[in-house]
Amino acid sequence: MAAPKMAPRNQGAPDFKKFLHPAMARNYGRWVDHAQIKPGVYKHIAESGEELFTVRAGSPRTLSVYKVREICDIADRYCEGHLRFTTRNSLEFLTTEEANIEPMIDEIENKLGMPVGGTGRSFSNIAHTQGWLHCNLPGTDAAGAVKAIMDVLFEEFKMDDLPQRLKISSSCCQINCGTHSDISVILQHHHPPKPDYEMITQCELPKVVGICPVAAIRPSRKSGRDSVEVVEEKCMYCGACHGQCPGLEIRDAETDTLAIWVGGKSANTRGGPSFMKLATFGLPNNPPRWPEVSDAVRKIVDAWKEGAHEFERVGEWIERIGWKNFFDLTGFEFTKYHIDSYRFARTTFNISSQARR
Amino acid sequence: MTDLPDTPMLDQLEDGPWPSFVTDLKRLAESKAAVGQLLGQLERSYNKRWNYWTGTVLNLKGYGGGVLARYSDLKDEFPEVAQFHTVRVIEPSGYVYSTEALRELCDISEKHSAGIMQLHGMTGDILLLGSGNESTHAAGEELMEKGWDIGGSGGALRTLSCCIGPARCEMSCYDTMGLTKFLTDKFIGELHRPEFPYKFKFKLSGCANDCANAMMRSDMPLIGTWRDNIRIDQDRVAGFISVKGEQYVIDNVVSRCPTRCITLSGGRMEIDDDNCVHCMHCINVMHSALRPGDDRGVTILIGGKRSLKIGDMFASLLVPFMKMQTQEDWEELAALVRRIWEFWTEYALEHERVGEFIDRISMTSFLDGVGLEPDPQMVIAPRANSYIKFEEYSTPRMYGEPQKKPNVVDREVIGPEGDDS
Numbered sequence: 001m002a003a004p005k006m007a008p009r010n011q012g013a014p015d016f017k018k019f020l021h022p023a024m025a026r027n028y029g030r031w032v033d034h035a036q037i038k039p040g041v042y043k044h045i046a047e048s049g050e051e052l053f054t055v056r057a058g059s060p061r062t063l064s065v066y067k068v069r070e071i072c073d074i075a076d077r078y079c080e081g082h083l084r085f086t087t088r089n090s091l092e093f094l095t096t097e098e099a100n101i102e103p104m105i106d107e108i109e110n111k112l113g114m115p116v117g118g119t120g121r122s123f124s125n126i127a128h129t130q131g132w133l134h135c136n137l138p139g140t141d142a143a144g145a146v147k148a149i150m151d152v153l154f155e156e157f158k159m160d161d162l163p164q165r166l167k168i169s170s171s172c173c174q175i176n177c178g179t180h181s182d183i184s185v186i187l188q189h190h191h192p193p194k195p196d197y198e199m200i201t202q203c204e205l206p207k208v209v210g211i212c213p214v215a216a217i218r219p220s221r222k223s224g225r226d227s228v229e230v231v232e233e234k235c236m237y238c239g240a241c242h243g244q245c246p247g248l249e250i251r252d253a254e255t256d257t258l259a260i261w262v263g264g265k266s267a268n269t270r271g272g273p274s275f276m277k278l279a280t281f282g283l284p285n286n287p288p289r290w291p292e293v294s295d296a297v298r299k300i301v302d303a304w305k306e307g308a309h310e311f312e313r314v315g316e317w318i319e320r321i322g323w324k325n326f327f328d329l330t331g332f333e334f335t336k337y338h339i340d341s342y343r344f345a346r347t348t349f350n351i352s353s354q355a356r357r
Numbered sequence: 358m359t360d361l362p363d364t365p366m367l368d369q370l371e372d373g374p375w376p377s378f379v380t381d382l383k384r385l386a387e388s389k390a391a392v393g394q395l396l397g398q399l400e401r402s403y404n405k406r407w408n409y410w411t412g413t414v415l416n417l418k419g420y421g422g423g424v425l426a427r428y429s430d431l432k433d434e435f436p437e438v439a440q441f442h443t444v445r446v447i448e449p450s451g452y453v454y455s456t457e458a459l460r461e462l463c464d465i466s467e468k469h470s471a472g473i474m475q476l477h478g479m480t481g482d483i484l485l486l487g488s489g490n491e492s493t494h495a496a497g498e499e500l501m502e503k504g505w506d507i508g509g510s511g512g513a514l515r516t517l518s519c520c521i522g523p524a525r526c527e528m529s530c531y532d533t534m535g536l537t538k539f540l541t542d543k544f545i546g547e548l549h550r551p552e553f554p555y556k557f558k559f560k561l562s563g564c565a566n567d568c569a570n571a572m573m574r575s576d577m578p579l580i581g582t583w584r585d586n587i588r589i590d591q592d593r594v595a596g597f598i599s600v601k602g603e604q605y606v607i608d609n610v611v612s613r614c615p616t617r618c619i620t621l622s623g624g625r626m627e628i629d630d631d632n633c634v635h636c637m638h639c640i641n642v643m644h645s646a647l648r649p650g651d652d653r654g655v656t657i658l659i660g661g662k663r664s665l666k667i668g669d670m671f672a673s674l675l676v677p678f679m680k681m682q683t684q685e686d687w688e689e690l691a692a693l694v695r696r697i698w699e700f701w702t703e704y705a706l707e708h709e710r711v712g713e714f715i716d717r718i719s720m721t722s723f724l725d726g727v728g729l730e731p732d733p734q735m736v737i738a739p740r741a742n743s744y745i746k747f748e749e750y751s752t753p754r755m756y757g758e759p760q761k762k763p764n765v766v767d768r769e770v771i772g773p774e775g776d777d778s
Contacts, residue, residue: 010546012506083459086568113376133395136412246411269637
């Protein structure tokens, strides 16, 4: 093999203008309105009166090149050779011909095997982390749990009859690359890291000490060599050290569990963005389909669908009905672990006499 | 054709209506031995609830970022995935593609790696999975030849991402796609070579709806906004009321306004724009009748990040409004970014995101350091805590007489943005 000749060429981002659908290029910055003409299909209207139709389809994100080429085939047939993806990994097929919509949906659903939906007040594609497929730190495989949740909420993806949009995410550890969402499934560790002193010698020890947010890792010596020790009472099992040094193993296949968090929102609409909060915890890390997780998610979605006003995201619904009612309606137990005991805890306390009956 | 390993657990993920990545990868495994072994290793993970990848960084010549190296802990059993790296390719703004471009990526992926693509990674980049130590270089070389670029891992600027913006949305208040490309190109060195205390992410959303998830997933969200009045088409307001009814508009538009600045009388809608916080709710609901104003720009926030390590942080408001229309506006933003990076990289601790840094040194010191004036819109309310060190009056006795002027960084010293080349 020839010696690699690469050097930074500072080429930067690809020129998106070459990739825009011709109707997007023609009407760039000159759109005036839109409508959802059916679940999964948008119409955007430009100043010129030109209409662009978007058919959105769900994707598992991890795709073989065969699948990507089949996606391209459909875009070549119906979309003048252009398409896009969304922030939540859905596919968007674009066409100016209304007559293309139905045959395209038929091919996307029946040949490609990808459901059309995820628009408007529906459940959109789940954002999730890499998991056992390719991450070096995961305690679970978010992709599997997500597949099971998507199966359970399949009808909600296809329809748009929810109170408001619903976004779910899943993360394979508490680093939480999967981010905040209306409902989020995250793996939790329950023990301090288990040191492998041989492996630790290969790590950059000052960085390992420095990365611990609660100063639970101290320099020490083991068998005559520089090493670290873990002050177990201080450790909060966050796993920051594990990312820095694989010799501090935080995971435990026997004891790691999953927790479900609710009420996260990124949009600045109405009350603004909000963090998600702990709903329930201690669900077993149960491959391949994690049924306890999708059951709990289903419970939350059903209670929200039943009780929310129009335009209320999950967090806004809970804010209105109160956490007491949320726990009553879902049947999840409120425990002492739901009361924040970390930084900023007091900001989550009720500093009034206002209480529900 | 290679023998596929038995994967009874993964097979259960082929059931159900949602498309299964297992089915797709099995098909790929018929021609790619590595994918068969990948599924074998994944099945073991499902069985043992354990992960078998050791992670590190593989540097391509001249790059410090852009490749995530993975080595299998089960390489004796699954030698085809002994080295199984990910190449992070910078995606086009707004995730738009021609099929020609996507097919080109497919060919590179099939030729040099396992033929698995992720569209897209959590940061927004294109991920090509499954190259070895040698073939990663070959993949990088071919990507370069064809005009693609890589980057964004470790303590570097991460791949930027944005919403579809002006390409297909009437809500977008600035050119999210153009600015994403501008910033990527401007800071391509920071994307290639990790020079920061830790990662730094931009995400660009054209309006407060934040379709790019900037608020919770980036260190510096750029959110489109306007500072004149919401444009109201009263005929269409009347039309909306006649279809939906007045009560619907009161319940779902008027009373959901967070600052209660909308009134409805005699079929006309009035908005007290001085008190509008540009949240987009009324425009979302009545998008045919209401539109953002014409004097548009961005609100800049700072310090968002996820849990690791001190807990989740949202970004908070830094600059309420900045025009973002002309090349000069874009350069001004780039200059502000440089000031923030210079101050942060100089004083941050190892592995400290900019939000954590601000949390540690205080927002006040941060503003001094980057040369921004305080603004009441930065806070929900002024402080309720009375322990204040007024720089004008107080200084530790041991240092002698009180200072004459606030101890701020001299803006002259920071100066304009340096030469990029």
